[in-house]
Amino acid sequence: MHYILEILPSLLSGAGMTLKIFIWTLIGSLPLGLVVGLGLMSNIKPLQWLLNFYVWLMRGTPLLLQLIFVFYGLPLIGIVFPRYYAALFAFILNYAAYFAEIFRGGLQSIDSGQYESARVLRLSYVQTIRKIVIPQVIKIVLPSVGNEVINLVKDSSLVYVIGLGDLLRAGNVATARDVTLVPLVLVAVIYLLLTAVTTFILGRIEKHYSSWK
Amino acid sequence: MLELKNITKQFGSRTIIKDLNLTVKDGEILSIVGPSGAGKTTLLRCITGLEKVNAGEFLVDGKAFDPYTNRSNDSVIGVVFQNFELFPNLTVMQNITLAPTMVLKQSANEAQEQAQVLLDRLDLTDQADQYPFQLSGGQKQRVAIARALAMKPNVLCYDEPTSALDPNLREEVEKLILGLKADGMTQIVVTHDLTFAENIADDMFKVETNKTK
Incomplete structure (x- = not known):
């Protein structure tokens, strides 16, 4: 117990980094994913090609590799990110690609009759998307987005590769120093707590959207 | 009064509607009838601005008007879709x-x-x-x-108003449409149900397949 209290501060500070990356990645990648998702459905061919290439690149290579390229590779062409921002940049781009594909699927499942009935009521495209399409898409994609969100909690541990001190790294350091698995058990418990809270929040959002079908 | 003059609609090389003339008088009910595949719904979609006509013009009270581009605040055409949407x-x-x-x-x-x-x-x-x-x-x-x-449309259009409903509701729909007529509403009803059309319509317009024309 005494040992746990001793290492807890460093684990919690690591958990703070994990949370920061988690939250900012969501704030950045969800809206970006929606915009890319809408773009994937556009009739402008070059835009479609470009976005498809982006999605392919992001989903086709490991996130770990992308992190390394952003932090160690981009400086070679003169773009330097501090560690933390390099991590956010890579995570947001990567997750936006996954979200874009999820949103595209959601957008495609909206019946064309919904757009037509909005059109004969003379709502503009933006009004139609905002008031009619997005609420329906959110309801449809919530379970898949939830999956990615839970994944993100754990994927955030990849930032160790560019030297950021997150939760898993804090546990690793303590384990290596004290030759005991206790820190990693604690790390697992903290991850489980984080995903439990996330699952609870996702459940509340789903409940909010269950008043209509 | 809504007038259609020499309306032609083609999909690629297929001509669905050719040189069609049609008048709907204020406060009256016009039924558009015909077998399925004859272009009833296409005609309605042209009137409601969901399809662009290839030739011909629309007049409302003698003034030209293009339902396809109409985005002004003067509501002209209202639509009740087959599946309501x-x-x-x-x-x-x-x-x-x-x-x-x-x-x-x-x-x-x-x-x-x-x-x-x-x-x-x-x-x-x-x-x-x-x-x-x-x-x-x-x-x-x-x-x-x-x-x-x-x-507040000048004309209210229905696409197959009886088809998505229980057969015994047909009379209800008749009453409803005739009730709106009593309120002074001009209405266009596309239907394949001849009895229904005869019960409500002041005027009938038969759409036939192009081959027989």
């Missing part, structure tokens, strides 16, 4: 008030008062706060009618 994420009241507030810039109060009158008129007083999935087919149709009427 209510917005599932909005309550009955919100379905009706959405376009008046967003397009006609009515205040929320004004739009709601006007919607309430329509709801009372269409026997939907108790349904205002329900979502579309909670309604019966007949109720959905009346909401779709209320939503179209809230935009």
